[in-house]
Amino acid sequence: MTVFQSFQMALSNIMARKVRSLLTMLGIIIGVVSVIVIIGLGNGLEKYMVDSFQSMGTDLLTVNVMGRGSTRNITVDEMYAIVDNHPEYFKSVSPLVSIRGAVKIDSETYNSTSVTGTGEDYLAMKQYVLSQGRYVSYIDISRRHNVAVVGSYVSNTYFNGSALGKTLRINGKQFEIIGVLEADADEPEEGGTDDAIYIPYSVAAKLTGTNNISSYSFAMVSEDDVKASKQVIDDALFKVYADQDAYSIISLNELLSMMSSTIDIMISILAAIAGISLVVGGIGIMNIMLVSVSERTREIGIRKALGAKRHNIMQQFVIEAATTSAIGGLIGIGLGYALSSLAGKIIVIALDTQIDVAPSFSSAFGAFAISAGIGILFGYLPARKAAMLNPIDALRYE
């Protein structure tokens, strides 16, 4: 008897006892659904985080200088010198000065708009694109011109899209708008990356009342050289401060991979917990198969009398168990995908965030393979019991 014939026989047996088969499969179905949804959620979360990190630039190193309260501080020129001395690692550097304060346009005051003092390379570093005018230039910085480049949200919302040449006030100082950026986000919103104003860092430093610039952004030549690039900056800073606690060098890329692996571990643990229900489902299948062997003792006796060998009987029951759990696995995969897309929609409504709950093909395939494997594993014992039955006793069984 071929495997295919056993398979057909298993299918007709399963169909002949629909309710029981469905209840038997339930454990496997629940297990597969939860594994698929959890892995889908994890994938979606990871993708969401990677996307939002990547939009911040993974080739950037952020350097924060806290200082030690001593007289000697690293200067902007020394920072630029690092880039000049190591063109193999760095493309550019920009000082960053965040200004806490109100932006006043006409007579209205806006608190959500971020104001940042930058160098002239910042535009290229962040891969922003100008829609009008020009960016802050070296001359603006060295001569401390009161000029500003505004994000698309500022231009569109507060100036009806024609901000170029207009003026605005930051902490009481008047700035002329020399450039407008193209939208960075798909839907520019208040407080987002497009609700921003960029001014020369020298002007910003003066506005904050301190000449010390404590934050820098370095653009690396290659993301692969994170370690070496960090070392170069570290060497330069250590020479000045002789204390590694006086500054920090953060790579978004490193942060990203750290968070990704954290999420991966979390998802693996959750999926393993969900996987326990697969084992429970397998035990359910074993239980029902044992009942089925008892019920069909006479049938087994007849088959053996007619010439079925041990392996024929064995094969029949193992394949029936495997088919039951594999069908459960398929139903679980279908439900899992349905539930995943539902979960994605619920997240959009509930959290107002687009997280695609994307079950991977490999997780679906894995779940299917595991459920079929569980069927074989847990079907083995009942099948062996059936195969070892003595035909005389089995034929007499009532």
Add this chain to the structure above:
Amino acid sequence: MKPLISFETLSKIYQMGETEVRAVDGITMTIMPGEFVAIVGQSGSGKSTCMNIIGCLDIPTSGKYYLEGHDVSELDDNELASIRNKRIGFIFQQYNLLPKLSVLGNVELPLLYAGLGKSERKQRATEAIEKVGLLDKINNLPSQLSGGQQQRVSVARALATSPSVILADEPTGALDSKTGEEVLNLLKKLHAEGNTVVLITHDNAIAAQAQRIIRLQDGHIVYNGLPEASLEVENEVKLI
């Protein structure tokens, strides 16, 4: 001519706790090809054990059993299964049809285990069903047939593999006398066509339809001969 079935001082001993039960005790007998033999006896006489051994469902404790000249007393489970499949055609008292399979499916079953292809299975099963006159019921389930019809299906199933011997265990036991006779006539017809038929029964009237009777009592053969004389022996035994 070589005997089809040959027992040589064959015994089957069951251990029931402390006591030894000699279900079959040193039987020697032969059955030739083409014979129609009835093995008769009361319950406990050892006829069921005999049937199990002839049918290769069980092996003797001692002695030899030759089926078509081959010693089958020491074969293992799978080898016995293969012999049952190819050489024995079983007919049971309770029909023992699989309720979820159609008439055709039931008759095909031994051919399935013989490893035949689909078209050959169907052809041979259909021929066997035709012989028992149930072609019009070929797609029915056993539960849709009368007892006599179900027993005829099991006859067809026994015939399908063209076995060396048809082994009928109380084939009329579950039937009324009229349908019982129909089934017996069918067996006679098969015998007339050249098949070897071994009938196991406790009923003397049915045994009397066979060519030869082997009467068992307490595991021994007490009569082996023509049907007419058999009843007298039983009467003598009763008198003692």
